[in-house]
Amino acid sequence: MSAKVRLCVTHPLAEGQAVALTKEQAHYLFGVMRLGSGDRVALFNGQHGEWQAEVVEAGKRGGVLDCREQSAPQAMPPDLWLIFAPIKKARTDFIVEKATEMGARRILPVQTDFTNAERIRQDRLQAHAVEAAEQCGGTFVPEVADLQRLDRLLADWPEGRRLMFCDEALVGEARGLPDAPGPWAILIGPEGGFSPSERDRLRALPLAHPVALGPRILRADTAAVAALTLWQTKLGDWT
């Protein structure tokens, strides 16, 4: 029987590999989930797929799992970034969780001209991504980047990466997504909108594609899921 509890670890995973647990992992498995010796846990590390492991030592501050057999191959999400401007803590958490479930490979929080760049806790957001990956059955955890300025990111835009951006003010210029594989990024417009100079920079990017998300105004977390759905169905791993 497949394990119901999934855990993201940093160890290499292979048959017979012993995996030592951190104090937090031991607390979660044995304290919260009430597992004990002989119980099964599914492990993944973002590289070696999903493995069924058995609890061989269960302690209050640690424990050891033993890898038995691979239960799923490593599945990498498409080379897709999600870029968004964090505003409120709860919504930011949601966006990281949803981007992970929806299959983004990198999550990039940005400061824009019209967002008061609340500081972010990169480590806390990364932990949210880990938890979402454990929940959603994926074998990959997207990297959450540190907060950076949108204008810098656009000034150094990587050659060949297409950008789908969602901006109410540019709805008239919106086109459908082109059938263009390769690296992509999705940029969710900040709640205060883009500044004129940001819009100019976006328009000047050769590989930018404005996309409309319906006739109503969506909150950033709703827009992120909607945009990821459009992209994944047309170009990603949902097809």
Place this chain on the structure above:
Amino acid sequence: MSAKVRLCVTHPLAEGQAVALTKEQAHYLFGVMRLGSGDRVALFNGQHGEWQAEVVEAGKRGGVLDCREQSAPQAMPPDLWLIFAPIKKARTDFIVEKATEMGARRILPVQTDFTNAERIRQDRLQAHAVEAAEQCGGTFVPEVADLQRLDRLLADWPEGRRLMFCDEALVGEARGLPDAPGPWAILIGPEGGFSPSERDRLRALPLAHPVALGPRILRADTAAVAALTLWQTKLGDWT
């Protein structure tokens, strides 16, 4: 200039119409938003489009607005229901908010065989839908129905209404959405999955269409936005 504050009211709206505010509305406009006489508010009631109104009386416990000119026609969302099984309060609130932004016409919380039907506060959820409609620039507030049993709803399924349902266990049977206009409903699978008898009933519905939402497991609120996106782009008001 267009008003930034939007308010959903129950009054008829027409040129010169005086709109008396409730105590809560007066508190919101004059206490929270700090508006005063002469300021503009956008009003809608789900029937008469959006109207620009001016504050003519501002008090602590009430006030009066005067309707000036219509700023948007009434826009009805497509005849689309969103059916879901509420589990946790916060996620339920999110689903109602998102279904409103995404343009559902009715929101139906259901009890399924495998969900412990936490009671819902229909009035509180309806208030969430109102707030989401005010935020998203729409002119319509979806009706939030009372909690009902899924098997009863399916047993009395309205003739001619198609059902898009999202269920991991039926992914193998999933097809694309047919290009079939008319009334539809989206059913989001509960986190514990459907029971065998619910699956049988779903399979027996002549107009049911299983749809897959990618290779990862989505939380109910993520799945709701993703499913609404697929439907709106193919059959709804996003095209």
